[in-house]
Amino acid sequence: MGARHLYVHLPFCAHRCGYCDFVTVVGRREQHGAYVDALLRELALEGGVLAEHVETVFLGGGTPTFTGGSELARLLDALPETDELTVEANPETVTPELARLLRAGGVNRVSLGAQSFRPHLLSVLERRAGPDDVRRAVYLLRDAGFDNISLDLLYGIPGQSAADLECDLADALALEPEHLSCYELEAKPGTRFTHAHGDELARQADAMEGYFEQVVDALTAAGYRWYETANFCLEPGRVGGRDLRARHNLAYWWGRDYLGIGMGAVSTLAGARRRNLPGLGRYVAALQEGRTPPRETESLDEATKERERLLLGLRLDEPLPVADVAGALDKKAAERLVAGGLVELTENGGGPTVSLTRRGRFLGGGVTVELLA
Ligand SMILES: C[S@@+](CC[C@H](N)C(=O)[O-])C[C@H]1O[C@@H](n2cnc3c(N)ncnc32)[C@H](O)[C@@H]1O
Numbered sequence: 001m002g003a004r005h006l007y008v009h010l011p012f013c014a015h016r017c018g019y020c021d022f023v024t025v026v027g028r029r030e031q032h033g034a035y036v037d038a039l040l041r042e043l044a045l046e047g048g049v050l051a052e053h054v055e056t057v058f059l060g061g062g063t064p065t066f067t068g069g070s071e072l073a074r075l076l077d078a079l080p081e082t083d084e085l086t087v088e089a090n091p092e093t094v095t096p097e098l099a100r101l102l103r104a105g106g107v108n109r110v111s112l113g114a115q116s117f118r119p120h121l122l123s124v125l126e127r128r129a130g131p132d133d134v135r136r137a138v139y140l141l142r143d144a145g146f147d148n149i150s151l152d153l154l155y156g157i158p159g160q161s162a163a164d165l166e167c168d169l170a171d172a173l174a175l176e177p178e179h180l181s182c183y184e185l186e187a188k189p190g191t192r193f194t195h196a197h198g199d200e201l202a203r204q205a206d207a208m209e210g211y212f213e214q215v216v217d218a219l220t221a222a223g224y225r226w227y228e229t230a231n232f233c234l235e236p237g238r239v240g241g242r243d244l245r246a247r248h249n250l251a252y253w254w255g256r257d258y259l260g261i262g263m264g265a266v267s268t269l270a271g272a273r274r275r276n277l278p279g280l281g282r283y284v285a286a287l288q289e290g291r292t293p294p295r296e297t298e299s300l301d302e303a304t305k306e307r308e309r310l311l312l313g314l315r316l317d318e319p320l321p322v323a324d325v326a327g328a329l330d331k332k333a334a335e336r337l338v339a340g341g342l343v344e345l346t347e348n349g350g351g352p353t354v355s356l357t358r359r360g361r362f363l364g365g366g367v368t369v370e371l372l373a
């Protein structure tokens with residue numbers, strides 16, 4: 001069976017936010033058309049690895065909604081039919097026309113990068129959108145018929161206080177999004193952002209655990225399921241039984257195969273991980289010549305796959321079958337962590353499972369690393 005998930009990278013952004021480490025290209029409006037041509041060529045070259053039924057497609061960036069409208073429409077038109085089609089959008093790019101274009105192109109989920117509703121924090125992040133742009137974007141998307149909107153929030157922003165975060169969470173909840181992703185801000189050493197905010201980033205790092213608990217407490221109290229370390233969705237009981245978890249991201253956490261196209265895009269296919277190299281010029285040039293883009297490939301042996309499955313699977317709130325990760329799991333460490341109240345080993349009809357307790361989930365990666373054999 002082929003890959004059931006497709007990621008499409010659209011790297012263009014209006015400007016570069018100081019904290020961002022994604023593969024992006026500023027401006028270059030005149031090259032959006034050539035880039036979309038290259039994407040479609042890559043899809044034609046690689047599409048054979050996709051299953052007949054593609055369950056999810058995710059357009060990520062960069063700022064996919066900064067891509068020229070006619071180019072974006074052309075791309076959406078050429079994508080395979082799918083159950084979940086997500087597009088990442090920056091609030092300031094959302095207009096009634098864009099919302100209609102996305103709808104007409106079959107998009108049924110929008111992930112909106114709010115980051116914060118506090119003007120002073122948005123300015124530290126060098127964001128273009130203000131709080132009212134975020135609200136307006138949500139209203140416009142609702143008007144266009146979107147009933148699955150996710151908001152991204154960041155915490156640990158230089159200058160942020162617990163009270164700021166409380167207000168951000170309340171402002172986000174007031175918009176009644178179906179889904180929220182709340183990330184702790186990561187600042188890469190050596191970047192301009194880290195240089196500018198070094199001491200304050202250290203102060204924020206000390207507050208991070210408290211912020212994390214604050215996020216989980218506020219969102220679960222508001223009726224959201226904490227289904228992955230950083231991800232929350234409305235409980236099915238509140239939305240007529242709909243499962244609003246991000247299906248595309250679930251595929252990553254479950255360790256499924258996926259095809260990624262575009263510059264810098266990663267794919268995991270048949271025991272290998274490959275990454276298209278960044279660099280707009282060489283990506284477009286290769287595909288114009290009918291060649292696959294320059295890329296690096298790493299083979300994934302069973303042991304590596306099991307370790308990844310353990311590390312990613314334990315981010316979820318569902319128990320992980322021990323049989324899927326048996327080689328990667330240190331049984332002695334697991335028993336020790338069970339005694340410490342951080343891990344649960346459960347025996348049910350389908351065989352033993354492993355999961356993190358609520359306290360284990362707050363400690364997250366640290367506990368999972370201890371579980372690795
Ligand atoms: C591919 S990014 C960008 C999407 C969109 N261009 C935007 O800026 O809203 C997706 C999400 O990753 C998160 N993100 C970006 N940089 C981050 C960082 N340094 N640390 C933690 N999360 C980050 C942001 O919440 C962002 O919305």
Ligand code: SF4
Binds near residue numbers: 015021022062113
């Ligand atoms: S708009 Fe998004 S992808 Fe672009 S630079 Fe800013 S954070 Fe990065």
